[in-house]
Amino acid sequence: MNNLNETIKRVLSDENDVRTATAPYQAEFPYEREEEAQVTRREFCNFLGFTSAALFLGAGGFAAKAALDARKSESFAAIQINGAESLAPNQSLNFNYPAAGDSAILVRTADGAYHAYGQKCTHLACPVYYAREHQRLECPCHEGAFDAKTGNVLYGPPPRPLETIELEVRDGQVYAIGRTTSSKEHADI
Amino acid sequence: MQLAEQRRQKNMQTSKDRSNAGHAAVWQARLIMLVMINIAQLWILAATVDAALARHYSVLLPLVIASGICFVITLSIIKWWRPTSRRKTSTGYVREPN
Numbered sequence: 001m002n003n004l005n006e007t008i009k010r011v012l013s014d015e016n017d018v019r020t021a022t023a024p025y026q027a028e029f030p031y032e033r034e035e036e037a038q039v040t041r042r043e044f045c046n047f048l049g050f051t052s053a054a055l056f057l058g059a060g061g062f063a064a065k066a067a068l069d070a071r072k073s074e075s076f077a078a079i080q081i082n083g084a085e086s087l088a089p090n091q092s093l094n095f096n097y098p099a100a101g102d103s104a105i106l107v108r109t110a111d112g113a114y115h116a117y118g119q120k121c122t123h124l125a126c127p128v129y130y131a132r133e134h135q136r137l138e139c140p141c142h143e144g145a146f147d148a149k150t151g152n153v154l155y156g157p158p159p160r161p162l163e164t165i166e167l168e169v170r171d172g173q174v175y176a177i178g179r180t181t182s183s184k185e186h187a188d189i
Numbered sequence: 190m191q192l193a194e195q196r197r198q199k200n201m202q203t204s205k206d207r208s209n210a211g212h213a214a215v216w217q218a219r220l221i222m223l224v225m226i227n228i229a230q231l232w233i234l235a236a237t238v239d240a241a242l243a244r245h246y247s248v249l250l251p252l253v254i255a256s257g258i259c260f261v262i263t264l265s266i267i268k269w270w271r272p273t274s275r276r277k278t279s280t281g282y283v284r285e286p287n
Contacts, residue, residue: 041216045267048223052263055230059237059256063249066241122243160243181244 076178081106081167084114084174092130094119097165097176103127104165106174107148110135114174117151118163128162137162219266226266230259 076098084106087093093106095116103119107130117137119127126141136154137146144156151162166178237252 041220044220045223048220048227049263049267051227052223052230052260055227055234056253056256056260059230059234060253062234062237062241063253066244066246066249070244070246159239 074179076176078168078175078177081116081174081176084108085172087114090132090135092132095176098179104176105130105137106165106167107137109148113149114167114169115149115151116165116167116176117146118165118179120163121158122153122160122162123156123158215271219270222266223263226259226263230256233259 079097081093081095081097083093084095087106087108089108089112090110091108093108095104095106096102097104097116104116105119105128106114106116108114117128121128121139121141121144123139123142123144126139128137128139128144128146130136130148131138131145134145136148137151139145139156139158142157144158145154146152146158146162147154151164153159153161160181164180165176166180168175168177233252233256237249237256240246240248240252
């Protein structure tokens, strides 16, 4: 009977294939196996409480930062887009605006109008390109597409329109003069 | 007499087992509710980040309030929605031993 009990205990035990703690790093972390596995309901409950607090603070922090950013008025310098004047209809040109590291794309649609957008896809920030055959801006990463005239999402995973770069023509030269993130259609120039 | 004592002890044991099962059930229900609320808060946080990046400021405050309500519910579950104690009543009186 005792043998049977021992056999059952040995079969059901989870201590069968445990290696001996011989490595130096194992000696430095002398946690008991049972102690390590033990998480009480109360500890788990407290962990969920702290997680809830952290998520609440995170949401509040993001909202506060966005509200602070909204109060700041961004000022953009006007810069000339080199080569824009010689851009043929249904072609595109890359440039940087407003900073040197902010890539943007200038599109001249088939009707001759200029439109410019920030090149970051609003889904996961892949660079969009102008697909001439479809006359729209496409994101190669997840097959999103944007209207070349408005920047609005045509299909795919992007949740919002592209950032619009405001343009102005002075003496035949095209200038970028500002940036907006609204979905409103901008005027053709 | 001995039979009656055995029966009484057996009844007590059964009662204790049921009480333990109920106690565990309440704990599990609490934990499940807390996990569900955490998931909802995670979703709210994702929506907040997306709204902040899209500069849709009008929805930020409702989202933060929703997250705060979830946190208050979490606190209330942790602090007040406890399983009934076998030793104390809800008003703090110590129960008579059986």
